[in-house]
Amino acid sequence: MTITIVDYNVRDYSHDKYDVVFHSETIHTLVTHTPSMVDAWLSNLPRNSHTSNSLVGLDVEWLPNRQCNMDNPIAIIQLCINRECLVFQILRASFIPQSLVAFLENQGNTFVGVGIEQDVEKLLRDYSLRVANFLELRTLATQRLGEYVRGAGLKTLAAHVLGKDIEKPRRITMSRWDNFKLTPQQVQYACIDAFASFEIGRILYDSRV
Structure with missing residues (x-):
């Protein structure tokens, strides 16, 4: 596997920037806990007026639950569209920006991931964030490739x-x-998960019959 990471060494308390190189792909990645930086990332996403449905790779991570009665909240949310990835440290944020709430609730966006239903449920439970339109990649892959990938991981x-x-x-x-x-x-791990989810979704979505 060819994965490298380039740190832009941004000397700014509000965010960090990275280029994550995955095989031949370079993913521009913003890591932030600052709501205004999330606003800026979302507002800078390319808009295609001919496309009514935007595909978005979605993943979340949290501190592992090391005891049976633990339920640690989501620490980061990863979003990826094309070669742009956001890693939002939601647990460290002073508040959740309305732009993110609206983005997740937008029926025109289809969020894709592996085990995404559980992630969506946890977002709702931990932060009252509602993801309006999501698609399980294992279901899509099974429809397209066959039963042998039904239980596959990312x-x-x-x-x-x-x-x-x-x-x-x-x-x-x-x-x-x-x-x-x-x-x-x-950062590399989080970015690759969201990017791979997007790419798998894009290929399978485009090849539906």
């Missing part, structure tokens, strides 16, 4: 649909997603 779907390998090291999966400063490895 790594397996990426191999079958994108022909690309994704590393998901447990030490990152189980890391402190509630940290104020995410490590480059965490």
Whole structure:
């Protein structure tokens, strides 16, 4: 697998910027806990007047629940459209911007991911955020590719649909997603998950019959 990450070393308390290179793709990534930066990212997304439905890769991460009675809240939300990725540290934010609320509730956006129903339920439970229109990638892949991918995870779907390998090291999966400063490895992991979800969704969505 070819994945590298470039840190722009932004000396700004409000955000960090990275270029995450995944095989031949470069994903421009904004990491922030600042509501105004989320506003700016959403307002700068390219608008295609000929497309009524925007596909969005969606994923979330939280501090692992290490006891059966724990239910840690979502720490970050990842959104990806084309080669633009937002990692919003919602747990660290002073408030949730209305622009994000409206974006998630927009019926014209279709959010895609693996296990997305559980993520959507947790967003509602933790932050009263409603995702109006979402699609499970495993369901879409099963319809398109067959029953053998019904229970597949993101790594397996990426191999079958994108022909690309994704590393998901447990030490990152189980890391402190509630940290104020995410490590480059965490940023890379979070970005790739959202980007791969978008790309898989785009290919499968476009190839529906």
